[in-house]
Amino acid sequence: MEIINIALPKGRLGEKVYARFKKAGYPCPSIEEENRKLIFENLTAGVRYFWVKPSDVAIYVERGAADIGVAGRDILLEYSPDVYELADLGLGKCLMCVAAKKDFRDNLDRTLRVATKFPHIASRHYSTLSREIDIIKLNGSIEIAPILGLSDVIVDIVETGKTLLENDLEPRETILPISARLIANKVSYKFKHDEIVRLCEKVR
Numbered sequence: 710m711e712i713i714n715i716a717l718p719k720g721r722l723g724e725k726v727y728a729r730f731k732k733a734g735y736p737c738p739s740i741e742e743e744n745r746k747l748i749f750e751n752l753t754a755g756v757r758y759f760w761v762k763p764s765d766v767a768i769y770v771e772r773g774a775a776d777i778g779v780a781g782r783d784i785l786l787e788y789s790p791d792v793y794e795l796a797d798l799g800l801g802k803c804l805m806c807v808a809a810k811k812d813f814r815d816n817l818d819r820t821l822r823v824a825t826k827f828p829h830i831a832s833r834h835y836s837t838l839s840r841e842i843d844i845i846k847l848n849g850s851i852e853i854a855p856i857l858g859l860s861d862v863i864v865d866i867v868e869t870g871k872t873l874l875e876n877d878l879e880p881r882e883t884i885l886p887i888s889a890r891l892i893a894n895k896v897s898y899k900f901k902h903d904e905i906v907r908l909c910e911k912v913r
C-alpha cells in the first residue's frame with residue numbers, strides 16, 4: 710500500500726481536520742502525544758501527517774512534498790496554487806469581510822486605504838466595484854490598522870466576530886464565505902489515485 714503524505718494546517722483548524730481524518734479510519738496515535746514533533750506516521754493506516762503553517766499547506770501540496778492537504782478557501786483564492794480541489798470539508802467556516810471603525814464614512818473621491826493579509830482577494834473585490842484602493846499588506850493583527858490610522862478599512866477573516874467587537878470595529882461587507890478544502894497534488898492524484906480517492910470519500 711502506498712503511504713499518503715498529508716499536510717495539516719497547524720492550529721485550531723488542524724486539530725479539527727485531524728479529528729475528521731481519525732474518525733474516517735486514518736488515526737495516528739503519535740500525533741496525539743504532547744510534543745513538538747512535526748511529522749508523524751502510521752504505516753498500518755498508510756498515512757504520514759505533517760503540521761505546517763496554514764498558509765504554507767498549498768505550497769507543500771503544489772510542489773508534491775505532500776500528496777494532499779487541507780487549506781482554507783481564503784488561501785486557495787489568494788495564492789491560486791496549481792492543485793486539485795477534491796472536497797469542501799465544511800470545517801473552519803468563516804467569512805472574508807470588509808470591516809471599519811464604527812465612525813468611518815467612506816469618501817468616494819479619495820483612495821481607500823485597505824489593510825489585509827489577502828491583497829489579491831481585496832484587489833479583486835474592489836476592482837469589481839471600480840473602487841480605487843491602496844493596499845497595505847500586513848501579516849497579522851490586522852484589526853489594529855484602522856485604530857492607529859494606518860488604514861481606512863481592513864479585509865480579513867471573521868469567525869465569531871469577537872476580535873472586531875473587542876477592537877471597536879464593525880463588519881461592513883461580506884466578500885466571500887470560507888471553509889476548509891481538501892486539496893491534492895496533480896501528479897500524486899494520478900499515481901496514488903485509488904488511495905487518495907478512498908481517503909477523500911471517507912473524510913468528506
Ligand code: PRP
Binds near residue numbers: 848849
Ligand atoms: C484571525 C483573523 C481575525 C480573527 C477572527 O486571526 O485574522 O483576526 O482570527 O476571529 P474571530 O472573528 O473569531 O474573532 P488569527 O487568529 O489567524 O491571527 P492573526 O491574523 O492576527 O495572525
